[in-house]
Amino acid sequence: MIWPISRVSLGTALVMLPRGVSPLPYPMPREPETMTDAADDKPEPLDAQALARLRELDPDGRQGVVQRVLTAFDTSLARMVVQLQAQAEAGDAGVVAGIAHTLKSSSASVGALALSRACADVEQRLRGGQTADLSHDIQRLIALAQRAQRSVAAILQP
Numbered sequence: 001m002i003w004p005i006s007r008v009s010l011g012t013a014l015v016m017l018p019r020g021v022s023p024l025p026y027p028m029p030r031e032p033e034t035m036t037d038a039a040d041d042k043p044e045p046l047d048a049q050a051l052a053r054l055r056e057l058d059p060d061g062r063q064g065v066v067q068r069v070l071t072a073f074d075t076s077l078a079r080m081v082v083q084l085q086a087q088a089e090a091g092d093a094g095v096v097a098g099i100a101h102t103l104k105s106s107s108a109s110v111g112a113l114a115l116s117r118a119c120a121d122v123e124q125r126l127r128g129g130q131t132a133d134l135s136h137d138i139q140r141l142i143a144l145a146q147r148a149q150r151s152v153a154a155i156l157q158p
Contacts, residue, residue: 045151
C-alpha cells in the first residue's frame with residue numbers, strides 16, 4: 001500500500017540520510033570547474049524544482065510570491081557582490097566566509113545551485129583556515145553571482 005507523505009515526514013527522512021548519500025536517483029550537476037566556465041555569459045537556468053517549490057506557496061500566482069522572492073534575492077545578491085568586490089582588496093577571509101554563508105541558502109532556495117555549492121565550498125574552506133585561494137574564491141563567487149543575477153533577470157523580465 002502506498003501512503004501519501006507529508007513535507008515534515010520527507011524532511012525528517014532526508015535528515016536521517018547518512019552524510020554523502022544523495023536522496024536523488026541521479027547525480028546533482030557539478031559547479032563549473034574553472035573561472036572561464038563560471039564567467040560564461042549565458043545565465044545558468046535556475047533549478048526547476050526550487051522554482052516549483054516557490055510556486056507551490058502561491059499556486060494561482062495572485063500574491064506574486066515568485067516575483068517577490070526573486071526580486072528580494074536579486075537585490076540582496078547585488079549588495080553581496082559589492083561586498084565581495086570590496087573584499088578583493090581588503091581580503092578579510094572572515095567577511096568572505098560570512099557572505100558565502102548568507103548566499104549559500106538563499107541561492108539554493110531560488111535554484112541557483114552552482115552558486116550555492118560554491119558558497120558552501122568556500123565557506124567550509126575559509127572557516128577551516130584555508131585562505132591561500134581567497135582572491136580566486138572571491139572572483140569565483142562574483143562570477144557565479146553575476147550568472148545567477150542574469151538568470152533571475154531573465155525570469156523577471158515580462
